[in-house]
Amino acid sequence: MTPAEWPLRLVPRRPPPFWKALAISAAAFGGAIAARALFLGLDKATGLSVTYFPAFIFATLYAGAAWGWASLGLALLIGALTPSALPAGISFPGVILLYGISGGLSVFVSATLRGALLRLDEARTAAAVVQAGLTASETRFRILADSAPLLMWISRTDGSREFVNRAYVDFHGAGFEAALTLDWRKVLHPEDIDRILKEQVAGEASRQLFTLEARYRRADETYCWIRSVSQPRYAPTGTFEGFIGIGYDISEAKRAEEDLKRINDLLAERVEEALAERDHAELALRRAQKLEAVGQLTGGVAHDFNNLLTIIVGALDLMQRHPEDAARRERMVEAAQGAARRGERLTQQLLAFSRRQALKPERLNVDELLKESEPLLRRAVGEAVNLSVALAASETVAFVDPSQFEAAVMNLVVNARDATPPGGSIRVETFHCQLTSGQVEEVAGGDYLCVAVHDTGEGMDEEVAARVFEPFFTTKETGRGTGLGLSQAYGFARQSGGAIALESAPGKGTTVRIYLPFAEGAAAPSVSPEAGHAARRGPALKVLLVEDDAAVGDMVEAMLIDLGHAVVRAERPAEAMKVLRRKLPFDLMLTDLVMPGGKSGVDLAHDAVKLRPGLPIILSSGYTGETLSAAAKAPWPLLLKPYSAEALAEMIATTLQAAPATA
DSSP: OOGGGHHHHHSOSSOOOHHHHHHHHHHHHHHHHHHHHHHHOGGGTTSOOGGGHHHHHHHHHHHOHHHHHHHHHHHHHHHHHSOOOOOTTOOHHHHHHHHHHHHHHHHHHHHHHHHHHHHHHHHHHHHHHHHHHHHHHHHHHHHHHHHSSSEEEEEOTTSOEEEEOHHHHHHHTSOHHHHHTOOGGGGBOTTTHHHHHHHHHHHHHHTSOEEEEEEEEOTTSOEEEEEEEEEEEEOTTSOEEEEEEEEEEOHHHHHHHHHHHHHHHHHHHHHHHHHHHHHHHHHHHHHHHHHHHHHHHHHHHHHHHHHHHHHHHHHHHHHHHOTTOHHHHHHHHHHHHHHHHHHHHHHHHHHHHTTOSOOOOEEEEHHHHHHHHHHHHHHHHOSSSEEEEEEOOTTOEEEEOHHHHHHHHHHHHHHHHHHSOTTOEEEEEEEEEEEOTTSSTTOOSEEEEEEEEEEOSOOOOHHHHTTTTSTTOOOSOTTSOOSOHHHHHHHHHHHTTOEEEEEEOTTSOEEEEEEEEBOOSOOOOOOOTHHHHHTTSOOOOEEEEEOSOHHHHHHHHHHHHHTTOEEEEESSHHHHHHHHHTTOOOSEEEEESSOSSSOOHHHHHHHHHHHSTTOOEEEEESOOSHHHHHHHHSSSOEEESSOOHHHHHHHHHHHHHHOOOOO
């Protein structure tokens, strides 16, 4: 503070007490009177004079405006009581008025000056307090920032640093000023600089919080991973002023991340190896199960076919030894034919289980079919067990193969008979049912016709019930069953678009249900038994027989000749095409489905009709699989092996009726 400012500093910031203000005013007024008396004499000490004005000013500044006005009033009173010489031309009241105005202006100006001084002092005091607070806050911030183990900085709009903390300075190993001007791009890892520059520009342009991760070189020339987070900062007016940022070392986290990645990679490799081992073990298990199933299947097939071949071979042997014995020959022929038919049924059961049996489905009224089969079912059950039939689906039509359906029901009834003790009962019933998706395995939800066979037999436990549909699995005594009954029913149901389900428990009997989907349209009319015999009476035909098996070809040729037809033989498709190109007249071609040389019977049929349009063709095969599937899609009828001369004659008649033209 300068010497000239000391009088102003003495001006009290608050109004002084009354006695003090009175003393100040009296001293100022008395000083003015004393000075006047000293220079003008005592007789003129109390008259009106400008020498009182400093007293007014002093009283106003140091005692308050009220005391300044009081001093002016006292001076006017004293001057009025003690008149003095007046200037020429001015009256005494005019002097009093002029003096009061001048004194009042002095008091007013002094009061205004006092107020301004007080406000200025208050402003200075407030500024000092604010400055002290800012200094303390900055000191605390600096202490806090310098004590934090994080790199902290404040940047301007041009990217230059306005503030950095001690950790930032120590990280770069430079002084405070050098750290402020450090170009951080020079300490970035070369592999990170291009990426970070792009991310930095994008982050700053967004003026939003952004994060960067990169490797920076420390003062000891080693690199460490730093994750930085930058937050935009704004002035109170909303003006963007730069960013506030912090950075922290994440090297340990990065190492842990790399370790975890290596562990995950190693774990993935181990899991892959474990899965490969599991797959290998499962594959080996499936192979073992397949081998077991094949062994069981081949064993059962071999057992049954050996029995059948024993009958056939024995019958032929006896006929060869005693050709003259007509009665014996007739019995042996019947025995051999019976064994052959049993072999045919056995093959059909196997094919039905594998769902490769070529079915001939028709729209049938199942209730009517069961009514026709009821006498046969009763004979199969016998007198010891009661059989009841309850049919409640008389209006329902299903699309099924009638012979396979009858065989499936017969197999279920025979199985039920064998499991039911004398005096028990078997019930066959039909009804409509609605299944939800998943209610029965491998069948979609919807409306179905259910054919159920119940028995009051011994029942089965879960282990046995789980295997009943396996081929050649049986709980019957050796020689009493082939184990193909339920497997045939299973294959028939699945191949017909339906499903089969079994419920059983020890002591509670067994229920087997076949679910068949509904078929639209009316049931097909039944065929009279005489229709097959009528087929034998047909015109003599010229037939091209294509069969690669010589023995089978001889037998079929003999059948055709016995039916009154002329036969030309060919063993391969190429040979058959050569015969057709000779322009020989043919009424029919009968060809095997599976042929050597890379072409099937279907291929031969296509080539033949191209050469001779309208040529009637019959396909024949005892094989099932993809080739049979192709035959099913072909426009020609399929005759399944083995077949009789009667079946051959019926097929020829049906084929000629469908395609009467010859080529």
